[in-house]
Amino acid sequence: MKIKLDENMPARLAEVLNRLDHQVKTVPDEGLAGHNDEDIWTAAQSEGRFLITQDLDFF
16 A cells, blocks of 8 residues: 655654555654655655545644
């Protein structure tokens, strides 16, 4: 599964998901930390990734 983790998710989660053969990218690793929700959503969608976030007011 292709996943993008928002900047509020633990880095350890990316490691665990990668070991389970998921293709994980994180918002900080892609230089998107601090960007608005729309930018992050657009990036995830353009890559065909599920977005996982703990941001209760995302969008």
